[in-house]
Amino acid sequence: MTLGLDALVTAAVALVGERRRVVLGIAGAPGAGKSTLAEALVGAVAAREGDGWVAHVPMDGFHLADVQLERLGARGRKGTPDTFDADGYAHLLDRVVDEPDSWVYAPGFDRTLEQPLAAAMVVPPSARLVVTEGNYLLLPEPRWERARGRLAEVWFVAGDEELRRSRLVARHVTFxxxxxxxxxxVARNDDANAAVVAAAAGRADRVVVNGPDGWSFGALR
Structure with missing residues (x-):
């Protein structure tokens, strides 16, 4: 096992090499720490390579808005794979990879409103590495595999299941x-989604363990 955020930063920067731009995906179950890892990684890469060299585009901005979920009769299962605009997400990744000299705007997600926000995020032309994270990057379904095809690697976040679940409950209470x-x-929705994500974990390029001593490369248990 390789310990420390520095090792993850080195691996992420090495993915770029001589290429103009690459996208690194971070997958994992709800509450696993994907966003926390992505933010830490982006901050550490920026500190090493300079501001603007790295950008962050979460998949959360592609949640369907509640008005669409209500139209589909799906609001009660918000967060399942089919309640995301997977095609729109894949199209964004196409632009991020194929248009490196453009300012590429992307939707964000407001956790207080629980709604996507148009053009809340941007990938500048200076970005060589783009980090994206989401639950379903590894699903073996065509609508998700199109997005997977634009990612240089996908890292799967694993950790203590009881802690992951308690964080989820606390998050829902906070909001x-x-x-x-x-x-x-959590029992009705998030646990079921976590099982779907875990079933595809073996398709990841690397595993990142969210442990008591911080982030580390490791292996699935």
């Missing part, structure tokens, strides 16, 4: 759910 409702949502 407005009562504790019992938060626990019920």
């Amino acid at each position: 407005g759910k009562e504790p019992e409702a938060a626990e019920a949502w």
Whole structure:
């Protein structure tokens, strides 16, 4: 096992090599720490390579808005694979890779509103490495595999399951759910989504362990 964020930064920068731009994907179950890792990695790469060399584009901006979920009768299972605009996400990654000299705008996601926000994020022409993260980057389905095809590598975040689950409940409470409702949502929705994600974990290029001593490259248990 290789320990430390520095090792992850070195591996991420090495992915770029002489290429104009690459996209690194970070996958994992809800609450695994994907966003935390992505933000730490982007910050550390920027500190090493300079501001503007790296950009962050989460998949969360491609949640379908509640108005669309209601139209589809899917609001009660928000967060499942079919409640994302996977084709739009893949198209964004096409632009990120194929148009490196353009300012590429991307949607963000407001966790207080629980809604996507158009053009909240941007990939500048200076970016050589773009980090994206989401639950479903490794799913063996055509709509997700199109996006996977634009990623240089996908790293899967693994860690303690009880801690991951407790973080999810706490997150739902922070953003407005009562504790019992938060626990019920995790049991009904997030646990099922986590099982779908875990089933595809073997397709990852590398595993990053979210452990008590920080981030490290490791192996699935």
